[in-house]
Amino acid sequence: MSKNLEDIARLAGVSRSTVSRVINGHPHVSELTRRRVMEVVKREGFFPNPAARTLVTQRTRVLGFITPQALPDVFADPYFPALIQGISSTANQYDYALMLWLGEGTEEEERFYHRIRQTGLIDGVVVASVVDDDPLIAHFVEDRFPFVLIGPPPREGLNSIDIDNRHAARVAVEHLIHLGYQRIGMITGWLKMPSARARLDGYRDALRMAGRSASDSRIAEGNFLEPSGYMGMKMLLHQDVDAVFCASDTMAVGAMRALHEERLRVPDDVALVGFDDLPISAALSPPLTTIRQPIRRLGSVATEALINLLDGALATPYHVLLPTELVIRGSCGALLKR
Amino acid sequence: MSKNLEDIARLAGVSRSTVSRVINGHPHVSELTRRRVMEVVKREGFFPNPAARTLVTQRTRVLGFITPQALPDVFADPYFPALIQGISSTANQYDYALMLWLGEGTEEEERFYHRIRQTGLIDGVVVASVVDDDPLIAHFVEDRFPFVLIGPPPREGLNSIDIDNRHAARVAVEHLIHLGYQRIGMITGWLKMPSARARLDGYRDALRMAGRSASDSRIAEGNFLEPSGYMGMKMLLHQDVDAVFCASDTMAVGAMRALHEERLRVPDDVALVGFDDLPISAALSPPLTTIRQPIRRLGSVATEALINLLDGALATPYHVLLPTELVIRGSCGALLKR
DNA sequence: ACTGATTTTGGGAGCGCTCCCAAAGACAGG
DNA sequence: CCTGTCTTTGGGAGCGCTCCCAAAATCAGT
Known part of the structure; x- marks a missing residue:
C-alpha cells in the first residue's frame, strides 16, 4: 500500500x-x-513506518498519561481537561504522540501496568492523582520505567512537578484571618491523596501561626467533589463557623449550595475561599475567592521534564514547584470591607 | 532485555x-x-512485542480520539472528560489502547492527519466536535481511514453516534411554552458546528408548531461557553424575554450571572433551560432545568462501533441516536407553578 | 504392517526500518 | 601518478513477530 x-x-x-x-x-x-x-x-x-522504526530503535515517540484514580466523578473535574491540554500540546510540540490511561480502581491498574511495561508501547509516562502507596509507582520504580509525577511525590527520589499546596493553603487561610474571621473551618480533599493532606497542613499552619488553636471540630473531611462540599458545609454549620476554606472550587460550589439552602448569605454569614480557580468560579454568585493554580502549565512542564528525562538530559530527582496566586473576588468579603 | x-x-x-x-x-x-x-x-x-506484531499484521490495537477544535476554552467543558471516559473504558474493555489528539486550529490539523495516516500508529479514530467542511474528515474519507463521528455527520454516508439535538431542543422549548412563557429567547451554540444549528432548528420548530412567529431578534448567537451566555443574556434582556433556552449548561451559567447582575430573579423574571446536564447544573441556584444527554454512553457506543468497523462487522453507514431526557428543576419555574 | 488422511510441529521468509561496516569516490600532497 | 585521508554511498544483518508450507507425528482402516 x-x-x-x-x-x-x-x-x-x-x-x-x-x-x-x-x-x-x-x-x-x-x-x-x-x-x-x-x-x-x-x-x-x-x-x-513507526512500527518498523520502533522495532529497531526501541523508542516509540509516544508518551503516556495515567490517572490511576480516574473514578467517574473525580475525573469529571474540569481540572483534567486543562491538565490534558497542557500535556497534549507540549507532546505535540516535541513531536510525540500521547496515549491515555484512565484507571478506575486498583484492579485495572495491574492491567495497565502490564500493557505499559511491555517494551514498545510508550517511552515514558506522566502520572497524576496518585494515592499513597500506589502500586503502579512501585512497579515503575522497580522496572526503572521513566515517569514524572504531577502532584506531591509519595516518596523520596521521584521526579515531580507540583504547586506548593501547603503554602498556598496557608495563604488562603491567612487571608481569612486578616479579614477578621474568628471561626474558620475547612473542608478537606480526599485525604488519601498527598495534596489534600498538604492543604490541610497549610490550614493548620496558618491558624497556629496566628496563635489560634486549630480545633479539629471545624474540619470536615471531603473528597474534592461537589456533594462532599455540600455535606461538609452542612456539618460545619453546626460548629458555628464564620468562614470556610475549601480544598477545591468544586467543593466550594457544594458549600455554597448548602448555604443557599439554609438561606445564609455569602460572605455576610459565612465567607468562602476555594482552591483551583476553575473557569466557573468567577461566574458564581458571589464570585469565588480562590487559589489559582497553573493547571495547563503543570501539564506542560511535566511533559517537558519527561521528554528531557528520556533524552537523558534531566538531573534527577527533579522537582519543580509552580507558583500559585490568591485571587480575591466576592466570596471572602474582602471587597465589601474596603 | x-x-x-x-x-x-x-x-x-x-x-x-x-x-x-x-x-x-x-x-x-x-x-x-x-x-x-x-x-x-x-x-x-x-x-x-507490539511493534513487531504491528509490523507484520498491520494492526496496532490502538484507537485514536480526535477533537479538531479543542481550543483551550472549548475543551475546558466538563463534557469532554465524560466523553473521554466513555471512550477510554470501552477501549480498555476490548483491549485497545487509546491515543489522544487535541487540535487547536486548522494549522495543526494537517500535522495530525499526517501522523495518523501513516499506517501503523492507530487502527481507527473517534472524532468529536467537528465543524463544517472539516478537512480532516475529507482526508479520512478519501483515504478510507476508519472513523466514527460523535455528533451530527457533516455529510451523507458517514458513521455517526449522536443525540437528536433538534428534537431535544424542541422538547426543551415546548416545555417553556407549556408553562405559559410568551417571549422565549435562545442563546445558540457556535453555529459552525452542526449540533448548534440543530438545536436552533429545534427551537424554531417548537415556536412554529405552537403557532408563534420565531422572531430572530430573540436569538443571540453564542459559542457554547460561559462568557457568551453572559453576553447573550445581556443582549436578550433588551428584547424583553421572559424565558431563554441556552444551547449549553455552561452558557446557562453565564446567563444566570448576567441576570444576577441585573438583580433579576430566575425563574420569576426570566426562566432558563439549559442543555447537557453537567454535574454542576443541579448545584446552581436555582438548580437548572436542562436536557440530559448520555455523554459517557456516546463515547462508549462510538468506540464499540469503531471496533466493530475494524472487524468488518459494522453495517455502514451506521447511525445511532441516543435518547435524551428533559430534567425539570427550579430554573424553569415548573416547580413553582404546581 | 502398510497406506492415506489428519493433526501437530518446525523453520524460512519477510514486514520496514536502523546501524554497522566496507567499498567507492573525492581530494590533497608528494 | 600514486598514496593516504576524508567524505559519501551501498548492502547485509537483524529487531521480534506472523504466516505459509513442508515435515513429522498420530491415528484409522484395511
Whole structure:
C-alpha cells in the first residue's frame, strides 16, 4: 500500500541507507543527494513506518498519561481537561504522540501496568492523582520505567512537578484571618491523596501561626467533589463557623449550595475561599475567592521534564514547584470591607 | 532485555511458531503443549512485542480520539472528560489502547492527519466536535481511514453516534411554552458546528408548531461557553424575554450571572433551560432545568462501533441516536407553578 | 504392517526500518 | 601518478513477530 524506504530510494536513484540518513538528519550526505531525496519524500508524501522504526530503535515517540484514580466523578473535574491540554500540546510540540490511561480502581491498574511495561508501547509516562502507596509507582520504580509525577511525590527520589499546596493553603487561610474571621473551618480533599493532606497542613499552619488553636471540630473531611462540599458545609454549620476554606472550587460550589439552602448569605454569614480557580468560579454568585493554580502549565512542564528525562538530559530527582496566586473576588468579603 | 518468542520457545521446549500459535489462540495445538507453553509465558511474564506484531499484521490495537477544535476554552467543558471516559473504558474493555489528539486550529490539523495516516500508529479514530467542511474528515474519507463521528455527520454516508439535538431542543422549548412563557429567547451554540444549528432548528420548530412567529431578534448567537451566555443574556434582556433556552449548561451559567447582575430573579423574571446536564447544573441556584444527554454512553457506543468497523462487522453507514431526557428543576419555574 | 488422511510441529521468509561496516569516490600532497 | 585521508554511498544483518508450507507425528482402516 504505502511506500517504503526502498521505494523512495529507487525513485531517487540512491540506496535505502541514504534515504534513511536524509530522513533522520544524519551527517555525511552531500547537499545534492539530500535535496534530491527530500524532494521525492515530499512528492510521495512518505512517512517512515513507526512500527518498523520502533522495532529497531526501541523508542516509540509516544508518551503516556495515567490517572490511576480516574473514578467517574473525580475525573469529571474540569481540572483534567486543562491538565490534558497542557500535556497534549507540549507532546505535540516535541513531536510525540500521547496515549491515555484512565484507571478506575486498583484492579485495572495491574492491567495497565502490564500493557505499559511491555517494551514498545510508550517511552515514558506522566502520572497524576496518585494515592499513597500506589502500586503502579512501585512497579515503575522497580522496572526503572521513566515517569514524572504531577502532584506531591509519595516518596523520596521521584521526579515531580507540583504547586506548593501547603503554602498556598496557608495563604488562603491567612487571608481569612486578616479579614477578621474568628471561626474558620475547612473542608478537606480526599485525604488519601498527598495534596489534600498538604492543604490541610497549610490550614493548620496558618491558624497556629496566628496563635489560634486549630480545633479539629471545624474540619470536615471531603473528597474534592461537589456533594462532599455540600455535606461538609452542612456539618460545619453546626460548629458555628464564620468562614470556610475549601480544598477545591468544586467543593466550594457544594458549600455554597448548602448555604443557599439554609438561606445564609455569602460572605455576610459565612465567607468562602476555594482552591483551583476553575473557569466557573468567577461566574458564581458571589464570585469565588480562590487559589489559582497553573493547571495547563503543570501539564506542560511535566511533559517537558519527561521528554528531557528520556533524552537523558534531566538531573534527577527533579522537582519543580509552580507558583500559585490568591485571587480575591466576592466570596471572602474582602471587597465589601474596603 | 525483555524476553522474546524464541526465548519462551526454548524454555518450553517447543518452536517459536508453536508459542505464537498458543499466544494467538490458534487451533492445531495439542492441549499438552498449550498448557506447557502457557505456564512458561505466565512464569516469565512474557508479552509479545507490539511493534513487531504491528509490523507484520498491520494492526496496532490502538484507537485514536480526535477533537479538531479543542481550543483551550472549548475543551475546558466538563463534557469532554465524560466523553473521554466513555471512550477510554470501552477501549480498555476490548483491549485497545487509546491515543489522544487535541487540535487547536486548522494549522495543526494537517500535522495530525499526517501522523495518523501513516499506517501503523492507530487502527481507527473517534472524532468529536467537528465543524463544517472539516478537512480532516475529507482526508479520512478519501483515504478510507476508519472513523466514527460523535455528533451530527457533516455529510451523507458517514458513521455517526449522536443525540437528536433538534428534537431535544424542541422538547426543551415546548416545555417553556407549556408553562405559559410568551417571549422565549435562545442563546445558540457556535453555529459552525452542526449540533448548534440543530438545536436552533429545534427551537424554531417548537415556536412554529405552537403557532408563534420565531422572531430572530430573540436569538443571540453564542459559542457554547460561559462568557457568551453572559453576553447573550445581556443582549436578550433588551428584547424583553421572559424565558431563554441556552444551547449549553455552561452558557446557562453565564446567563444566570448576567441576570444576577441585573438583580433579576430566575425563574420569576426570566426562566432558563439549559442543555447537557453537567454535574454542576443541579448545584446552581436555582438548580437548572436542562436536557440530559448520555455523554459517557456516546463515547462508549462510538468506540464499540469503531471496533466493530475494524472487524468488518459494522453495517455502514451506521447511525445511532441516543435518547435524551428533559430534567425539570427550579430554573424553569415548573416547580413553582404546581 | 502398510497406506492415506489428519493433526501437530518446525523453520524460512519477510514486514520496514536502523546501524554497522566496507567499498567507492573525492581530494590533497608528494 | 600514486598514496593516504576524508567524505559519501551501498548492502547485509537483524529487531521480534506472523504466516505459509513442508515435515513429522498420530491415528484409522484395511
